Amino acid sequence: MKILKPAKAGTLESSDIYITVYPNDGEGINIKLESIVMKQFGSQIKKVITETLGELDVENVDVVAVDKGALDCTIKARVEAAVRRSSL
Amino acid sequence: MNKLRRTMLFIPGDNPGMIQNADVFGADSVIIDLEDAVGATEKDSSRLLVRNALMNLDLGIVETVVRINGMDTEEGVEDINALLLAKPDGIMVPKATEEYIKIVHEIIKETDIILFPIIEGAYSLETVTDIIRASDRIKGVLFGAEDFTADMGIKRTKEGSEIFYARNRIATVCKAFGVDAIDTPFTDTNDEKGLEKDTLVGKSLGMTGKAAINPRQIEIINGVYSPTKEEIDEAMKIINAAEKAAEEGKGVISLDGKMIDAPIISRAEKVVEIAKQADLI
Amino acid sequence: MKNSIGREIPEHIENYGTPKLYEGPFENIIEATRKQPVFNCVKPGEEKVLESIREAIEKSGLKDGMTISFHHHLRNGDKVMNLVMEEIVKLGIRNLTVAASSIFPVNQPLVKYMGEGIVTGICANYMSGPVADAVSEGKLKYPAIMHTHGGRARAIESGDLHIDVAFIASPAADSYGNINGVEGPSACGTLGYAVPDAMYADKTVAVTDNIVEYPACPIDISQEYIDYIVKIDSIGDPKGIVSGTTQVTKNPIDLKIAKMTAEIIENSGLLKDGFSFQTGAGGTSLAVAAFVKEKMKEQNIKGSFAAGGITRFLVEMLEEGLFKSLFDVQCFDMYSIESYGKNMRHQAMSASMYGNPHNKGAVVNNLDVMILGATEVDMDFNVNVTTSSNGNIMGGSGGHSDTAAGSKLAIVVTKLIKGRLPIIVDDVTTVTTPGETVDIIVTERGIAINPRRKDLIEKLGDTKLPIYTIEELKEMAESFSGIPESLEFEDEIVGVVEYRDGTVIDVIRKVIN
Numbered sequence: 001m002k003i004l005k006p007a008k009a010g011t012l013e014s015s016d017i018y019i020t021v022y023p024n025d026g027e028g029i030n031i032k033l034e035s036i037v038m039k040q041f042g043s044q045i046k047k048v049i050t051e052t053l054g055e056l057d058v059e060n061v062d063v064v065a066v067d068k069g070a071l072d073c074t075i076k077a078r079v080e081a082a083v084r085r086s087s088l
Numbered sequence: 089m090n091k092l093r094r095t096m097l098f099i100p101g102d103n104p105g106m107i108q109n110a111d112v113f114g115a116d117s118v119i120i121d122l123e124d125a126v127g128a129t130e131k132d133s134s135r136l137l138v139r140n141a142l143m144n145l146d147l148g149i150v151e152t153v154v155r156i157n158g159m160d161t162e163e164g165v166e167d168i169n170a171l172l173l174a175k176p177d178g179i180m181v182p183k184a185t186e187e188y189i190k191i192v193h194e195i196i197k198e199t200d201i202i203l204f205p206i207i208e209g210a211y212s213l214e215t216v217t218d219i220i221r222a223s224d225r226i227k228g229v230l231f232g233a234e235d236f237t238a239d240m241g242i243k244r245t246k247e248g249s250e251i252f253y254a255r256n257r258i259a260t261v262c263k264a265f266g267v268d269a270i271d272t273p274f275t276d277t278n279d280e281k282g283l284e285k286d287t288l289v290g291k292s293l294g295m296t297g298k299a300a301i302n303p304r305q306i307e308i309i310n311g312v313y314s315p316t317k318e319e320i321d322e323a324m325k326i327i328n329a330a331e332k333a334a335e336e337g338k339g340v341i342s343l344d345g346k347m348i349d350a351p352i353i354s355r356a357e358k359v360v361e362i363a364k365q366a367d368l369i
Numbered sequence: 370m371k372n373s374i375g376r377e378i379p380e381h382i383e384n385y386g387t388p389k390l391y392e393g394p395f396e397n398i399i400e401a402t403r404k405q406p407v408f409n410c411v412k413p414g415e416e417k418v419l420e421s422i423r424e425a426i427e428k429s430g431l432k433d434g435m436t437i438s439f440h441h442h443l444r445n446g447d448k449v450m451n452l453v454m455e456e457i458v459k460l461g462i463r464n465l466t467v468a469a470s471s472i473f474p475v476n477q478p479l480v481k482y483m484g485e486g487i488v489t490g491i492c493a494n495y496m497s498g499p500v501a502d503a504v505s506e507g508k509l510k511y512p513a514i515m516h517t518h519g520g521r522a523r524a525i526e527s528g529d530l531h532i533d534v535a536f537i538a539s540p541a542a543d544s545y546g547n548i549n550g551v552e553g554p555s556a557c558g559t560l561g562y563a564v565p566d567a568m569y570a571d572k573t574v575a576v577t578d579n580i581v582e583y584p585a586c587p588i589d590i591s592q593e594y595i596d597y598i599v600k601i602d603s604i605g606d607p608k609g610i611v612s613g614t615t616q617v618t619k620n621p622i623d624l625k626i627a628k629m630t631a632e633i634i635e636n637s638g639l640l641k642d643g644f645s646f647q648t649g650a651g652g653t654s655l656a657v658a659a660f661v662k663e664k665m666k667e668q669n670i671k672g673s674f675a676a677g678g679i680t681r682f683l684v685e686m687l688e689e690g691l692f693k694s695l696f697d698v699q700c701f702d703m704y705s706i707e708s709y710g711k712n713m714r715h716q717a718m719s720a721s722m723y724g725n726p727h728n729k730g731a732v733v734n735n736l737d738v739m740i741l742g743a744t745e746v747d748m749d750f751n752v753n754v755t756t757s758s759n760g761n762i763m764g765g766s767g768g769h770s771d772t773a774a775g776s777k778l779a780i781v782v783t784k785l786i787k788g789r790l791p792i793i794v795d796d797v798t799t800v801t802t803p804g805e806t807v808d809i810i811v812t813e814r815g816i817a818i819n820p821r822r823k824d825l826i827e828k829l830g831d832t833k834l835p836i837y838t839i840e841e842l843k844e845m846a847e848s849f850s851g852i853p854e855s856l857e858f859e860d861e862i863v864g865v866v867e868y869r870d871g872t873v874i875d876v877i878r879k880v881i882n
Contacts, residue, residue: 009133014788015105037789039759040853069788071849073144074104074137081133108849112813113621146848303621367833 003061007086010070010078017045017070019082022062029053029060035067048072052079091151092116092365093228093268093297094313095306100125101154102134107141110150113303114310117151122167123158123182131163135170142174153178153204159188168195180204180230185211186218193223201225204270208232209239213254220265228268230299231258234275246282248289259294271298273305280308287312314366315359323356323363330356374751374803376875384490384511385865388873394774394806397870401727404528406569409596418544418598422576423456425597426534429572431457434464435533436490438570440563441471442538442550442699446609449538449576451478452601458487466490466511468530470521470562470720471767474498475609483508492530494518495765504863505761507879513762513864515755515877518562518698519724519731519771520869525565526721526728529871535570537563537595538604542577543585546595550700551587551710553579555605558679558700558709560589564719567594578604587710589717611702617659617682618652622813626782627653629834630740630811631660636832637778637825639737640664644672646692647733647772648740650680650701653782657740658682665691676723676732677768679715684708687715696732698723698768724771726869733768733775741769741807743783745797748839750804750819752781753797755866758790760856760880762864766801770869773806778825785812790853791846793817793839798856799866800875810839817842857881 008020024030031046045067052075053061063079070078097115099106101122110118120141126134138154154176157163160183171179172195181192184205192203203225207213213236220226233251237244244250255271262269271290274283287298287309298309315323326343330353333341341348363369370378372390381387411417419425431437437457439450450469455478457465465488467479472493480503482488489510494517496504504513516524524530537560541552550560555578567573567590575590575598618624634640634657646661648654659682665672675683676696681704687695688708696718700706709715724733733739744764745753752773757763773779783792793810808825810817817839818826829836837845857880864877 011102013103013105015108016103037758037853039856041789041851043854044851069790070104071108071145071789072851073140074108077136077140078133081136084132109622109813112625114625304619304624 001056001058001083001087003058003083003086005086007082009081009085012066012068014068015070015074016068017075017078018066019078020064021082021086022064023086024060024062026060029058029063031063031065033065033067036069037067044072045075048075049079052076053083056080056083058083090227090268092362093151093270094366095297095300095309096153096230096270097300097303097306098125098273101138102126102130104137104141107138108145110152111148114306115150115300115303116297117153119153119155119180119299120176121155122163123155131157135167139170139174142176151178152176153180155180155182158183159191168192171201172196172199175199176201178202178204178227180206182206182232183208183212183235184219186215186222189219189222189226193225196225202227204228204230206230206232207254207258208235210236213257216258216261217265220261220267226267228270229258229262230270231255231272233272246276248286255290255293255295262296263294268296269294271295273299273301275301277302277304284308284312310366314368315363319359320363320369323359326353326356327360372872372874374749374800374874376800378873378876379862382512382862382865382876385514388865389871391803391868391872391874394803397872398726401527403526404569406571408571417546417595418580418600422453422599422601423460425574425599426453426456426460428597429534429574431462431534433462436466436468436531438468438532438535438566439470440537440560440566441469441473442557442560442562443555443605443610444612445473445475446555446606447473447475447538448606449536449604450476453536453576454478454482458482463487464489466492468492468532470518471495471765472497472500476500480508483510486510492516492521493765494521495767496762497764501762505877505880507861507863509863512862512876515765515864515866517724517766517770517869518720518768519726519733520766520867520871522565522719522721522725523727523869524867524871525569526725527871532566532570534572534574535566536574536576537567537590539575539577540604541579541581541585542575542598543581543583544598545583546575546592546598547583547585547588548575548577548590548595549585549587550589551706552581554603555579555607555610556706557605557610558706559697559717561698561718561723562720564590565721572596574599576601576604578602611706612650616652617655620652622784623653624656625813626784626811627656628660629816630657630780630782631664632832632834633780633809633811633816633829634661634738634778635664636829637738638828639778640668640670642671644670645674645676645735645737646672647675647677647736647738647776649742650678651742654740654742655680655682657782658686662686662691676718676736677772679705679709681705684715687712696723724768724775724869726771726774731771731775733772736772736776738778738780739772739776741773741779741781741802743781743792743810746781746783746793746810746839747797747804748795748843750807750810750839751797751800752802752804752807753799755801756799756877760798760858762877770802770806773802774869779806779808781807781810783810783812785814785842785846786850789850791843791850793843793846795843799877801866803868803874810842812842814845815842
């Protein structure tokens with residue numbers, strides 16, 4: 001999928017993650033993450049975001065993620081929702 | 089014996105914190121809501137969230153039901169398609185009609201998903217027998233009093249005399265078809281006495297359970313729809329007497345000098361069965 | 370070296386000394402001594418009231434390298450520590466140790482003084498906010514010493530913690546040094562944490578914004594312990610003193626935890642006439658109290674006492690006759706403050722009477738049930754309430770270890786997962802309270818009973834409570850959260866956690882960011 005415009009999904013509520021995706025010019029996947037559990041789960045969250053983008057065939061995107069302790073399945077859902085919204 | 093559904097707890101479909109804790113509140117079933125609890129702009133995101141949660145989280149023994157959007161909207165069909173993968177225990181169909189249930193039945197018939205139509209309009213109420221006949225997957229019917237009274241153009245009151253007929257009819261039809269009759273939720277979450285009273289009214293008309301819109305309502309509703317200790321003890325006595333009579337080859341069963349006939353025994357068996365499922369014995 | 374619960378403690382800790390290793394909760398409760406304070410007597414006709422904090426500091430003889438103390442009854446509304454420190458800075462005194470019973474965000478100026486070498490040591494039972502962060506980052510010259518409420522009293526009485534000058538924030542004081550906490554614009558109720566300081570410091574200064582006519586009534590700390598009295602404009606901000614209305618939680622998960630906890634208490638056999646109980650002021654703890662209250666009423670049980678920090682909820686239980694007495698070390702709201710002022714059965718206790726293991730028996734020893742919180746719990750039931758999930762200091766024992774050790778049934782109540790962090794872990798970041806004194810962990814998805822408590826396992830075995838092993842609870846949590854990565858620490862020690870008997874139960878190392 002191609003990121004055509006900025007789009008977001010999720011909330012800043014506890015156990016959720018707020019994902020914003022932006023198009024970029026063939027610069028690959030860049031993830032900027034802020035998390036209340038950065039030390040314990042920072043790399044896991046980035047991994048889940050990257051994998052989800054891979055499953056959706058997204059090759060170029062800037063992702064800004066603000067995490068409030070979301071579980072992996074929530075992160076996946078929010079990334080997918082943001083990507084789908086940006087490709088409409 | 090059907091699964092026990094004293095309480096069906098509504099959980100907003102766009103709230104991950106609530107969804108991941110769906111099983112801890114003590115409800116017999118949870119209804120994860122993609123319809124009224126989710127704003128128009130969040131339908132897509134919530135659908136994905138609920139799908140992923142159901143596919144990845146171990147929500148224990150709680151029965152998971154998802155209320156989809158109306159079958160008169162595009163969202164409704166998309167919801168069902170997403171849920172085919174996620175396999176909730178059940179799907180709840182709002183504004184149910186015979187036609188909508190038939191459509192949903194076609195889509196889910198290869199799965200084990202069960203169905204719960206919501207009766208929330210005059211036409212639905214008067215055709216509730218047709219609705220239940222439309223799919224053998226239906227295990228219960230939820231009465232939605234807010235939309236029903238709006239459709240009727242009548243005032244919704246706390247004491248609820250305006251929904252007497254609807255409750256009565258749904259309970260009776262459900263009984264006739266052997267499915268659960270789930271009462272409309274009580275909307276004042278701070279009024280515990282009112283909730284108990286309203287739950288008792290539903291029960292007295294033959295409702296078998298009640299929807300809850302706040303976890304704090306569960307204990308009261310479960311209490312109303314669970315047999316009391318005295319009822320359980322009495323039922324056990326009846327069953328023991330019946331078993332003893334059978335062993336001794338007696339045709340007539342008596343307990344404490346009173347005759348016990350088949351309906352009394354079957355009622356006692358039901359009480360014990362509910363008590364077992366409710367983890368009371 | 371490893372102490373008896375397997376925590377690695379260096380043989381020598383720079384700027385602390387040679388640690389005495391923790392050996393068990395009751396190993397060191399045999400014989401103790403109290404130091405003999407040396408002080409100047411006051412002759413008839415001498416005046417105690419001084420003009421200013423500066424004059425009091427000068428008269429007290431405070432010099433470089435000494436230890437000054439403060440109490441935390443004014444909590445985040447306290448102005449006294451900051452005002453005293455400002456004057457100390459002006460006088461050019463350096464290299465001080467601040468022994469505060471607790472440190473709150475309002476004490477932020479200490480961070481600057483730490484950087485300038487004015488404050489080089491800190492002892493506290495609890496720390497939160499910028500000072501705790503700065504200590505965690507290694508900005509304090511010496512390792513901070515984390516005491517328990519009872520342990521601080523013990524340290525002062527034994528002389529382990531020698532206080533040169535105690536500055537005692539006093540909501541009401543008369544001209545001869547009788548103090549109470551119930552009158553005046555900065556009323557805070559009892560003054561339990563200040564009592565050891567008053568009795569054992571070389572010099573004591575009562576700092577008040579409310580001089581009352583002699584003699585003050587009631588008297589919480591008496592004139593025989595006070596050298597000087599200083600009147601200032603304001604000692605506290607009432608908004609920060611009382612913690613607002615503490616209310617029973619409405620969160621359904623916390624309510625579920627509280628309900629199960631009450632059921633445990635009921636089935637423990639302790640809920641009967643003469644029952645005694647302590648709980649914190651958090652929403653879940655109060656909900657436990659609410660459910661226990663219901664059960665006491667239903668079963669017509671007359672309790673003996675509730676203890677610790679006192680809230681309106683407990684006062685109402687006293688007023689309804691559900692308890693005979695309250696032992697109050699600290700009041701949390703106005704209702705409690707007023708009750709302490711007028712109700713004989715609402716009794717004050719000092720920090721030593723509350724939890725000191727080295728006296729002739731503390732109130733915690735008479736506790737039936739204690740409700741505790743946790744940041745982390747490990748497989749041995751050790752509890753951390755000292756450091757946060759980031760490894761920084763964010764809390765401390767307070768009365769946690771004291772009450773766990775003393776009570777017959779110490780129950781830890783916590784959510785299984787907080788913001789994706791599993792609370793039950795293989796190893797806690799810091800041991801605050803040893804698992805040997807913790808009996809049961811209650812979470813929304815299940816409870817774990819310490820295997821040492823075979824009696825409890827038996828008593829609760831017949832209930833419908835969801836009982837698991839602690840390992841099973843950990844796995845359950847991780848099935849949702851995933852397995853967290855471990856924090857990494859440098860060798861540098863920024864804090865020493867002293868158990869209530871003065872032995873070292875753990876050290877806090879600087880976290881790698």
